[in-house]
Structures are given as structure tokens and as C-alpha cells.
Amino acid sequence: MTQIFTVTDLNQRIADRLENDPRLHDLWARGEVSNYLHHRSGHRYFTLKDEGSSISCVLFKGSALSLNFELEDGKNVMVFGDVAVYRPQGRVQLIARGIKQDEGLGFRHLQLEALKKKLAGEGLFALERKRALPLYPERIGIVTSPQGAALQDVLRTIGPYPAKIILSPAQVQGEGAEESIASAILALRGRADVIIVCRGGGSTEDLWCFNSEIVARAIFACDAPVISAVGHETDVTIADYVADMRAATPTAAAKMAVPDVEEIKEGLCSTQVRMMRALWTSLERKEERLEYLKHNVSAKRMYSLARDARQRLDILCQSLDAAQADKMQSLRSRLELAEGRLAAVGPRATLRRGYAIVRSQKGLILQAQDARPGDVLELILGRGRLMCRVLECLDGREELE
Amino acid sequence: MKKDEIGLEEALDSLEQIVEVLEEGKMTLEESLDLYEKGMKLVKLCNSRLEGAQRRIECLTGELPPDLT
DSSP states (O other): OOOOOOHHHHHHHHHHHHHTOGGGSSEEEEEEEEEEEEOTTSOEEEEEEOSSOEEEEEEOHHHHTTOOSOOOTTOEEEEEEEEEEEGGGTEEEEEEEEEEEOTTOSHHHHHHHHHHHHHHHTTTTOGGGOOOOOSSOSEEEEEEOTTSHHHHHHHHHHTTOOOEEEEEEOOOSSTTHHHHHHHHHHTTTTTOSEEEEEEOOOOHHHHGGGGOHHHHHHHHHOSSOEEEEESSTTOOOHHHHHSSEEOSSHHHHHHHHSOOHHHHHHHHHHHHHHHHHHHHHHHHHHHHHHHHHTTTSOHHHHHHHHHHHHHHHHHHHHHSOHHHHHHHHHHHHHHHHHHHHHHHHTTHHHHHTTOOEEEETTEEOOSGGGOOTTOEEEEEOSSSEEEEEOOOOOOOHHHHO | OOTTSOOHHHHHHHHHHHHHHHHHTOSOHHHHHHHHHHHHHHHHHHHHHHHSOOOEEEETTSOOOGGGO
16 A cells, blocks of 8 residues: 655654664774864764765764764764764754774775775785886986975985986876876886885875775886885885885885995005906016026017006006005016016117117116216127217107007 | 997997907917907096097987976
8 A cells, every 4th residue: 555755754763763773773884084174063974985875963062062073074084973864854863972093994994995906916015026226226217206205215225326216207106196107107117226215204095096906007017126215114005015125105215216326436446456466476476487488488579568558557546546656566566576677687689789778766767757967877798888978869750650 | 429439348249349358368469458448448438438528418309397407
């Protein structure tokens, strides 16, 4: 049989039905707050929602006194209360008697977990695809806000390391941040050897854009290894999972990206010492061989080798700093000593053909520059020696070359 | 960086090799001196790269904020 209700009667009947259902009393409902309104009457109105549905909620002034946190849009909460019907509008609502924060267990969290699962399934977090960071990057890409403190931290930490820094500006929070970050990352493709994606600390809400799929995919699509540094130590986002390296802070990210300049300099110093020592050792060994060979090998050849070596040592000496130059000087005098001995023994035959060996107190004279007007030189001839004084030094280099 | 200029990494790598070969000591005096000279050139090059490094910042979408240049 058909019954005709007035609207008021209908809503009354619905209300009776719902409000008398014990299963709709003293219940907990979980969801995210939106459309939050703190009415000047002291009552609070909001919509509690999850990904599929929403319900109006009211927290009356009296119950609101027990709130121990600030209600706001986007917050995940657990609401304790009863279902009621607002008769003038026939609206089903939840009369909240108590609300507590639901840390990370809201639907957004569930969404996040689902996204994580999906991306992990596609291999975006796979350890075997993580790339090693270059030891000495020449181009460092930075994706962050140009105004943020994070950028300053990164630049300060990179310090004097000689690399080109390519800033790819991004909006790192708020509406449109996800797209902005993703395209800033993609803009660095082919332009950087390592990429730092960073922003400073902020609320979970602020950092949320780093949990988006589009950012994750952009990082995945990068051709250079990516270091992520979002928020503080305890904030871990999807960007961190996809990135090749995760740093706790932007400063830590920069430290990972570049080597320590002082360390390289120390390494260079010790390299110089090692080369010097190796050369020294090898010269000593050569000298022993020279000692042995001088009886058996063409003196002229040895002589010219020694001369070349001496000239090159001269050139090297000029390029070294004082401490090293001392060492080199001593190498040189040992070489000269060897030369002298060689000269004295070896070239007799040549001397007999009319050549002479010229030397001064400082050593052999091989070119006009080695002597100065007024120097006393010793000429060793095929037989006997002449002591001479230099009148003039003529640089005849161009004739010889 | 110009194309013909070798990078820091390459320079440091070849330096390491040079030192190892020099320390092996199996070369002629001539070769040792060659290598030593080459090594010193690389040391100089690395040092000048590290010393003369000016902060070079480029911004992909145009202007840098003035406090960063």
C-alpha cells in the first residue's frame, strides 16, 4: 500500500530510523578533513572524506573544548560520535563528540601505500637500477626553489669544487608543485652529471608533492643519478625511494655529490712527492748503470743523453717550488758529476780529433749561456788542458737549430 | 669547459697511473723524465682547476636571483 509523506514526516521517519540504530551510535569514523569552518558561534563544521565518499560533520562548541590539536583541511582524523539527521535539509551527518589525529593512516596514506606498491612493482625502487654517483662531476644539476634555504645550503657545501652548477628552478610546495618539480627534473636531462632534488623542512602537507607519481617518474627517467633530500631526516618521500641516493638534508646531498677539495689537494701533494721519489730512485739506478756502461757504450751517445737530461731537469727545476727545487738541484749535481766523470773518461778519441771539452768550476759548458764574460774556463784537449778567460758570450742558437 | 680540456677525473686518473708506472721503475731515464714532466703538468692542471674555480651557476629558465651570482 502506498503511503504519502510530507517532507517533514519523511525526514522525521529517516531520523527516527537512523538515530535509533545502536550501530550508528558511539562509532569511530576515519577520514580526511575538508571544507573546515570554525563558525563564530564556536561550532565547527567540516566534511569528512575518503577517496570514495564524504559525510558532513559537526563538532559543537562544548565538545570542541576537548580538542588538543588544530583542525584543518587535509588533516587525517578519527571522529568519535553519533549519526544524526539534520531535519530541515534531510542531511545525514556525524555529530562529533571527540576527534583525534590519525597520523598517516588516512586515505591519503592508503593512496600513498598503493602508489608505492605500484611503483615498486614496476621496478622504480629496484636496488639494481640505482646508479653510482660520479666521483668528480663536472655539471651539477639542482632542482629546488631559487628562494629556498636549501639552495643556499647546497651551494655553500659545494663550495670551491670546480663544477658548473645548473639550477633548474621548481616550485616545491603548493598547487602545481608536482608538475613544476617533475618538469624541472626533466629539463636537466642531458645537461648534468648528477642531480640534487631538494627542499628544506616543512609540514607533511608541504612535502607531499614529493610523493607524487609524476615526480617519481621524472626521477626515474633521468639520465644522471639523482640525489634526493627532502625535508629532514625523518621525512621519507616516494622521491627518496626512486632516487639513486637519499640524503637526510640538502647539505648532506651536496656532500655526497662532490668530493672534498682539500682532500684532492692533499692527494696531489702526495702524488708529487711520490713521483719525485720514484724519479730519484730511478736516477740512482741509472747512475749505477752509467757507471757500468761507460766503459762499453759510445761515450758520445751517453754524453748527449746526459746533456739532454740535464737541460730538461733545468726546465723542471724552474717549475717546482723551493723545497722541491732543492731536491732537484741535488739530482742535477749528481747528474753533472756523472757527466763529468763520463767526459773525463769517454771522449778521448773524439778529443784527439780536435774537439775540446769546456768546463768551469760550476760544471760543463754546453752553451754560450753557461758562461759569463770574465769566467775562467778549462779546455780539455786531446792532450793537456788550457785555462781560458771568456771575452764575450754569443748565443749562436739560431745557427745550430 | 672546452671540449679539448681534460676533466679533473681524467687528470687524476692518469696521474695515478703515471705514479704507478714511475714507481715500478722499469723505464728508461728518458721515459721516466717524460712521464715525470707529464705528471707535473697534470698536477699543475689539477691545482689550477681547483684554485681558479669560479662559481659558475647557470639557471635553466633564465635569470638567476641576484644574490646567487
